Amino acid sequence: MAATKVGFIGLGAIGWPMARHVTKKFETTVWNRTPARAEKFAKETGCWSAKTVAEVVGWADVVITCLPTSPDVRAVVEKGGLGWRAGQLLVDATSGDPANSRALATWLAAKGVGFVDAPVSGGTAGAEAGTLTVMLGGEERWVTPAKEIVAAFAGKVVHVGPVGAGDALKAVNNMLLAVNIQAAGEGLAALVKLGVSAKAALDVINASSGRSNVTENLIPQRVVNRTWPRTFRLALLDKDVGIALDVLNQNGVPSDITAAAKRCMARARMALGEEADHVEAIKEIERQAGVEIK
Numbered sequence: 001m002a003a004t005k006v007g008f009i010g011l012g013a014i015g016w017p018m019a020r021h022v023t024k025k026f027e028t029t030v031w032n033r034t035p036a037r038a039e040k041f042a043k044e045t046g047c048w049s050a051k052t053v054a055e056v057v058g059w060a061d062v063v064i065t066c067l068p069t070s071p072d073v074r075a076v077v078e079k080g081g082l083g084w085r086a087g088q089l090l091v092d093a094t095s096g097d098p099a100n101s102r103a104l105a106t107w108l109a110a111k112g113v114g115f116v117d118a119p120v121s122g123g124t125a126g127a128e129a130g131t132l133t134v135m136l137g138g139e140e141r142w143v144t145p146a147k148e149i150v151a152a153f154a155g156k157v158v159h160v161g162p163v164g165a166g167d168a169l170k171a172v173n174n175m176l177l178a179v180n181i182q183a184a185g186e187g188l189a190a191l192v193k194l195g196v197s198a199k200a201a202l203d204v205i206n207a208s209s210g211r212s213n214v215t216e217n218l219i220p221q222r223v224v225n226r227t228w229p230r231t232f233r234l235a236l237l238d239k240d241v242g243i244a245l246d247v248l249n250q251n252g253v254p255s256d257i258t259a260a261a262k263r264c265m266a267r268a269r270m271a272l273g274e275e276a277d278h279v280e281a282i283k284e285i286e287r288q289a290g291v292e293i294k
Ligand code: NDP
Pocket: 010, 011, 012, 013, 014, 015, 016, 032, 033, 034, 037, 066, 067, 068, 069, 072, 076, 093, 094, 095, 096, 120, 121, 122, 123, 124, 231, 232, 233, 236, 237
């Protein structure tokens, strides 16, 4: 057990398995908005479940947050109040937005606290396996200790730039995921209507230049067999595409496809609700097309 004391805030779909890996390497205290979840986690892992964010902040050397959005992180960090002290580090594993991360880094820096944005990729399966890809944004002096902490749940860790760079890269990655889901869903819906089975279509596409993680894994494992597991909420993917759209627009680059993907994700989210999985966006295509991809 390493000497660094780690606080983990946000035991959601991906936070929970990440935090479990953290408990194996570091003395850990957790906090979750719904206390019953933190208590269950503490029982399972033998770590301490704090009653308040301030308790976590007062105790930990490093705090990891894994919450839906950057504004959620800001609100939680402010609950830490006067507990923050010079030399502490906040590692934010939320898929956040660069502008809010930069503002939070500045707020913390005034107290001598470091900030590294550390969004993750690899899904809940990657988190269970401890093989997530982690993209770090921040100053070298804070990134170095952050690397030691995130190694607990990572297969690959890359320092990609200053504060906010990890968030921007994660948003672009997830924009590509959304584009692939939408495009593959539309194309397959048309092929099935033409009488091509989804299985035959995927067989060919996955041996051809149109293949992607969506056609190779997500659609065969979740759509064709109609299982639709809930691992990553569509609402969060919609949020990510919105961040990517802002990043593109703020940098003066074309955003035609990203804007279209944002409209599609927002429409599917509206139709399917806040708890739907991201792959369920294809249900909305199926509904509009009047066909099931199977
Ligand atoms: P979930 O919706 O499953 O969990 C969200 C967590 O945040 C819960 O612990 C929830 O607490 C807590 N929470 C929500 N709102 C607040 C708030 N206002 N204040 C305090 N706590 C709050 O999300 P995920 O775990 O799936 O995702 C977390 C982050 O990781 C997101 O940014 C997401 O985009 C990113 N991500 C997720 C992946 C996945 O496969 N799921 C993959 C890669 C990145 P409570 O228990 O009370 O609801």
